[in-house]
Amino acid sequence: MAEFDQVKLLAARYRAASDRPYLASALYSLTVVPSRSVPTMAVDRHWRCYVSPAFVAATPVPELAGVWIHELAHVLRDHHGRADRLPAADQRDRLRVNVAQDCEINDDLLADGLALPEGRMEPGTFGLTTGRLFEEYLPHLPPSAVCSDCGSGAHGSPNDWELTGDGGPGGVNQVEAEALRRHTAEAMRAHRRNRGSLPAGWQRWADQILEPTVDWRRVLAGTVREAVAWAAGAVDYTYHRPSRRTAALRGVVLPSLRRPLPGVAIVIDTSGSMGEDDLAAALAEVTGVLREVGVGGNRVTVLACDADVHTAARVTSAQQVNLAGGGGTDMRVGIKAALALPERPGVVIVLTDGFTPWPEAPSSSRLIAALIGADPPLPPAWVEAIRIPRTADA
Structure with a gap:
């Protein structure tokens, strides 16, 4: 049974924050919870990040850095809140929802040059075009589409291995989450203005946070x-x-x-x-x-x-x-x-x-x-x- 290598995990987070400083505040707001019940890494609605010791031991630091950003993207993009607004039939198929969300995230991460573990889900896996939202991908996924469970911070449905509420170790409440999203979007806008471009999905997300479009x-x-x-x-x-x-x-x-x-x-x-x-x-x-x-x-x-x-x-x-x-x-x-x-x-x-x-x-x-x-x-x-x-x- 693998020991939990916290130093390696935190080194990967430091690398992710150093390479993409506009994500640093949000990354360091994730609370680490070691768990042998998760296969890789996952997040809940309260920004707690559940980490498998075996996964940390088996995964190189560059790929761990990519997974840090992947899990962060679920809560930054409010995937759980958006999943709550899906039809009830879709909500019941949480792993299929999770696949669609992974497709939304991973095409941006790969375009940004991040390393991700093998077996990742991306639009090309299903012959779909990049740059879409998960709600657009979901109807086009086969019923058999499944992936590693990224937690209630993604698909919105709590797991047995998750802590309850936002009062446990760490935990970010809704007001704090909105503040983190806005701070991150502002940091992305400053990065784009001073240093260059962002992947299209992140750019779209930041623009929506700072200048929401209302029908x-x-x-x-x-x-x-x-x-x-x-x-x-x-x-x-x-x-x-x-x-x-x-x-x-x-x-x-x-x-x-x-x-x-x-x-x-x-x-x-x-x-x-x-x-x-x-x-x-x-x-x-x-x-x-x-x-x-x-x-x-x-x-x-x-x-x-x-x-x-x-x-x-x-x-x-x-x-x-x-x-x-x-x-x-x-x-x-x-x-x-x-x-x-x-x-x-x-x-x-x-x-x-x-x-x-x-x-x-x-x-x-x-x-x-x-x-x-x-x-x-x-x-x-x-x-x-x-x-x-x-x-x-x-």
Whole structure:
């Protein structure tokens, strides 16, 4: 039975950190846990690195350095968090998920000149192209694809040999992990600026950490869908359709309950700071979202507003909107007018660059701010905010 050669293992980590200093802080945040239950090396969600003494004894230092970076990549890239969002059927096949994750990592490590042990999984093993995310590789792997278990820090499913929680030896909590990811991404950006390039996968990862790309259309659709469902959940009594219990009560007419389809008001900021092309494009997107969630026909009222409301009309398409205005900015006026419509809307969406005063308190209608531009000021916390890039940046 091999003794645990800790000096050799730590020498390999030192080599990995010296050759790629932008990974040093993250590498030294991994806590070593010797374990004869793992075949090679593995990580858990809390950045504990489980190491087989036999594997350390049999593996040269250059390859151990590569495996250090491989295991680190699982937790840096939040593979366990991403695996948690997979369909349940995929989550159950954790080793196949692990293979896909290894393919995502190893093509970058090999492109970076790192030595890795034989038997490693890479896209070429399965005839796949390099440079993809593991979620893209997963559907194309054969059912028989398996690899050495890299732990819950990879596929997300805890193993019997893992310590529990983040309070054991070492352990990195979620807040600390996010800070380490950002610090590493910043170090990668500095390295790229001062010394040269990074493998494409690491470069993509760093850019995503520092400048995350959000699909604002999906976020807006989800927010509007939730708001419309919330408003539609209100019930009211109506005598237009008597209750079915009326027949049992002679001379008494009982009302029935109804769920009204909520109206939506869109308040458009037409002040001088807003570009007409940006507004037209954003309005077209918003009306498309409304159709997607089932609000259309005559259920949408659009109000054009700078410091005053210039037009207010029900529309069925973005082309019917008159973007009048061009003066100062006060969306409170438009919101107040929307809430005073004969049929009070259940949802009010404000298209603005954010440079406006807001109402001091929420109303019974849901208020969503669709903020146009690169860095708009945020509305009060009770306003649901969605960022929409300008057309030139979209």
